[in-house]
Amino acid sequence: MTSLQRSARDAVVTGMGFCLPGSGGRPSVTAADVWRTASTGSSHLDNDGFFHGIVHGAREEFAARFPEVPARHLRSYADVHLYGAVALDEAARDAGLDRAAGDLRDAAVLTARAGVDSNYDAYRAWHDADPATIDAASAKSLFVALVIAGTNSDVGAVQASLCSSQGPSFTVSCGCASSAVLLGIARTLIATRQSDLVVVTGADRFDVERVLHGDALREVVEREQPVQARHNDEPPAAPRHDRRMRPYDARSDCMNYGDGAVTLVLESRERADRRGASNWGTVRAQATTRSGLGSAVGIDTSGSALVEASRACLEQARLDLDEIGYVNGGAEGDPLFARIEANAVAALWGTPNDLLVSSQEGAFGHSGAPLGNLGAALTLMMMRERAVCPSAGCEEPSPVLTFDPVAGTAVRRRAFEHALSFNYQIGGVNSALLLGADRER
Numbered sequence: 001m002t003s004l005q006r007s008a009r010d011a012v013v014t015g016m017g018f019c020l021p022g023s024g025g026r027p028s029v030t031a032a033d034v035w036r037t038a039s040t041g042s043s044h045l046d047n048d049g050f051f052h053g054i055v056h057g058a059r060e061e062f063a064a065r066f067p068e069v070p071a072r073h074l075r076s077y078a079d080v081h082l083y084g085a086v087a088l089d090e091a092a093r094d095a096g097l098d099r100a101a102g103d104l105r106d107a108a109v110l111t112a113r114a115g116v117d118s119n120y121d122a123y124r125a126w127h128d129a130d131p132a133t134i135d136a137a138s139a140k141s142l143f144v145a146l147v148i149a150g151t152n153s154d155v156g157a158v159q160a161s162l163c164s165s166q167g168p169s170f171t172v173s174c175g176c177a178s179s180a181v182l183l184g185i186a187r188t189l190i191a192t193r194q195s196d197l198v199v200v201t202g203a204d205r206f207d208v209e210r211v212l213h214g215d216a217l218r219e220v221v222e223r224e225q226p227v228q229a230r231h232n233d234e235p236p237a238a239p240r241h242d243r244r245m246r247p248y249d250a251r252s253d254c255m256n257y258g259d260g261a262v263t264l265v266l267e268s269r270e271r272a273d274r275r276g277a278s279n280w281g282t283v284r285a286q287a288t289t290r291s292g293l294g295s296a297v298g299i300d301t302s303g304s305a306l307v308e309a310s311r312a313c314l315e316q317a318r319l320d321l322d323e324i325g326y327v328n329g330g331a332e333g334d335p336l337f338a339r340i341e342a343n344a345v346a347a348l349w350g351t352p353n354d355l356l357v358s359s360q361e362g363a364f365g366h367s368g369a370p371l372g373n374l375g376a377a378l379t380l381m382m383m384r385e386r387a388v389c390p391s392a393g394c395e396e397p398s399p400v401l402t403f404d405p406v407a408g409t410a411v412r413r414r415a416f417e418h419a420l421s422f423n424y425q426i427g428g429v430n431s432a433l434l435l436g437a438d439r440e441r
Contacts (some may be wrong), residue, residue: 008270009176011187011198012279012438015095015265015375017084019061019203020364021045021053021258027061027083028364029090029383034374038360041390041409043244045256045365049075051241052208053258053365057332058082066162068100076145077120077158083261084155084203091263096277105161108154108195109223111156111171112178112187112202117210122149153295155203155261167195173369174424176330177203177288179262180372180433185288186266196271202370203261213258215241244334245366246393247359248405255333258365264372264393280380282320284418284434287312291428299336300428305345309432310348310420317418317434321348325416327403328375328390329359329425329429332366338398344422356414359404361392375421376435383419383437387411 021044022028025119037044045051047246062074065088097103120187126146129139147177148154148304153171160169168189174181179202184312186198209307214364218238240254248422272279287309327345331337341357349355360378382388397405406412421433 008027009191010269011266011283012188012269013109013264014267014272014274014277015088015091015280017090019083020326021055026057028057037363038389039411041392043363043392051244051256053103055259056294078206079151080118080203081158085203087263088260095265106167107165107197107199108168109160110182110200111307112182112369113152113173114175114178115204117207121144128266152181176371177423177425177431178369180423180431183283187283190268196268198266201263202373204368205259206257211304245362247331248338248391248394250355250398252333252394253364253434258367260367262370264373279438281438282436284436285316286433290372293428296427301336301339303340306344306430307347309430313432313434323418326355326419328379328421329357331359332361342400342402351402355403356388359390360392372423379419379421379435385414388414
């Protein structure tokens with residue numbers, strides 16, 4: 001970004017924190033943890049042949065970071081609340097902000113959610129309790145847990161309380177595009193002087209027993225009709241847990257779920273400069289479009305809506321297409337999304353081209369709400385490192401691709417100043433996020 005383009009109201013990312021699947025019985029928490037996995041094309045999905053991104057050690061990590069939270073309060077927190085809290089605390093530390101000292105008191109606290117497993121658990125426990133046998137303390141505990149986890153704003157309420165926030169606080173649920181949409185809202189809050197400090201968290205958890213139940217239901221359907229994806233035919237791929245997801249690979253036929261949370265701290269450049277904070281880069285623009293489908297669960301593989309979202313971002317930032325050096329793709333293991341991106345890239349850049357497009361969902365799993373934040377965080381890391389991470393799990397690129405998916409397990413050395421990041425929601429919703437380097441700091 002040139003000095004002429006720099007503005008006091010730029011939305012700069014000063015902190016990032018994670019609570020994602022990791023190794024050694026502990027979660028991936030720091031940017032270094034996540035980079036170590038993503039830059040080597042590694043994966044934390046294989047659990048002795050059961051492929052799911054499980055976060056181990058979150059409760060212990062929470063206890064070490066939040067010693068002030070009483071045990072009676074902790075009993076009301078579901079795992080997803082712990083994921084969000086750990087990511088929040090790490091992001092604040094990375095930004096040089098002391099949460100315990102009240103440095104986040106003026107922050108807008110925005111939260112993204114897509115999954116409902118923790119909500120279901122709280123309602124089910126409350127509903128199944130027998131008034132004839134339950135004691136008063138247990139009944140009260142169930143009620144408190146229901147209040148905390150009863151809606152999709154559950155993680156947001158906990159986040160805001162841990163920050164002692166006095167700023168705006170709300171939750172957006174827009175499927176896998178949720179946190180990307182919130183990054184666009186955060187940028188607007190900063191640009192319009194509604195806030196100088198915004199904390200954005202995406203957090204989700206998928207219950208393993210329900211995942212396995214869904215797998216059993218898939219087998220029922222599979223007896224009558226195909227549920228295995230093909231690269232040029234319907235239907236979309238079903239989630240599977242007996243093999244690894246492989247975005248952009250010629251053999252990709254499934255996706256694996258993953259749990260966790262990602263938090264980004266955004267500040268106005270004016271505020272960050274005033275306190276001498278370094279930053280990872282800038283959120284330049286975000287746009288969300290829909291394909292105009294008549295179906296609530298349809299998928300438009302033409303890529304036209306994604307093209308429009310990308311062009312809207314470029315128009316907002318007054319950039320040309322040839323200034324985009326990389327795209328962080330939103331493809332998981334479903335080849336339909338690879339086709340969306342192949343068609344969109346062809347429409348934007350033409351063919352053939354050597355544009356690098358990679359996805360790291362195969363490293364941590366398809367986690368829902370955190371994905372927009374994760375794509376943004378990894379893209380900013382790549383800009384700083386001048387290296388593009390491979391697509392985890394991609395070894396044999398699909399013949400439908402119109403771009404280079406960075407197959408294998410090694411980074412591709414490439415310096416770039418601007419990048420796009422894509423995310424989707426079922427029903428034809430597409431998000432494009434424009435990110436910029438900030439090398440003058």
